[in-house]
Amino acid sequence: MNYSSPEIRTVDVIRYLTPLREGGSLPAIVEADDQFLYVLKFRGAGQGIKVLIAELIVGEIARVIGFKIPEIVFATLDEAFGRTEPDEEIQDLLRASEGLNLALHYLSGAITFDPVVNTPSARLASQIVWLDSLVMNVDRTARNTNMLMWKKELWLIDHGAALYFHHSWSNWQEQAKRPFPQIKDHVLLPLATDLESIDQEMKAILSPQVLQAILAAIPDAWLTGVESPFETAEEHRQAYASFLETRLSHSEIFVKGAQDARKTLI
Structure with a gap:
């Protein structure tokens, strides 16, 4: 079948909303500069970038097969995010995740x-x-x-x-x-x-x-x-x-x- 590389958009995270305390990875709901909400997966969490790689590969394999998958985007996290977060654990996570992360479109009401x-x-x-x-x-x-x-x-x-x-x-x-x-x-x-x-x-x-x-x-x-x-x-x-x-x-x-x-x- 004809298939070109998926076009993964890049967004800038502008607001950290709330952590999703699941396991040790601490994903979070964030708002991006396109005004959409995303579940952000942090490069600085747990097992690092390999989790993001697996998320990207398997998510896009699932999509091409025909499953419903939330849109996957690259999400850039600015260094300023770690300065104002009062929770020290989250602050460390944000600082360790500066740069390019991965996020999935938040399915509100799911x-x-x-x-x-x-x-x-x-x-x-x-x-x-x-x-x-x-x-x-x-x-x-x-x-x-x-x-x-x-x-x-x-x-x-x-x-x-x-x-x-x-x-x-x-x-x-x-x-x-x-x-x-x-x-x-x-x-x-x-x-x-x-x-x-x-x-x-x-x-x-x-x-x-x-x-x-x-x-x-x-x-x-x-x-x-x-x-x-x-x-x-x-x-x-x-x-x-x-x-x-x-x-x-x-x-x-x-x-x-x-x-x-x-x-x-x-």
Whole structure:
């Protein structure tokens, strides 16, 4: 399919509104210079820029597949933000996050997905389980679904915990060919009855050209520096491409893993 690199807008954060105290990352609702509200993910939080990279890669993969994803933008944080914040923990976070961060459009009025109230189709459940198996997303459980209902549609959010192999890049070539055992905890796994047919459809969409276009959107500055085990941004980018392409070419492994995990639930 023809697909160009996603056009990620850049906004300037003009007002810090409120922290969202979830886990250790302390995302926050902020206002930007385009007058929209965003959920800001900080480069200075927890596991740093790699969380932003995972959010960008997986969010745009999900979007090209056809899921509802809040708009992803680059968000610039000025050094002045850390001066007036009274909370010392937040002040430190703001100062550590000066420069380019990542943010998602705030879906005002959205409610958390409740598997008891909301029952997606087997097809949609299978698509989400397949995606999360592909990108090794550990964070779509009943405790924390990372899905929202907005305007009667299901939206996927928060993919920073995916692609966890990149925190060390240890044996990543081998990890690309492994099943994803944490899928057993996926909130939608009991409904995912169409994994084999979905597998073929998704692989037809996610061509190497599509993946390369998505990866091209990662800022070079996020792919270099002390956190990177690679000499250049392009080498780093191509490692992500190799991981994803290998995982797709061996998708029967993680599909079978999800099917086997589902059998233990029903």
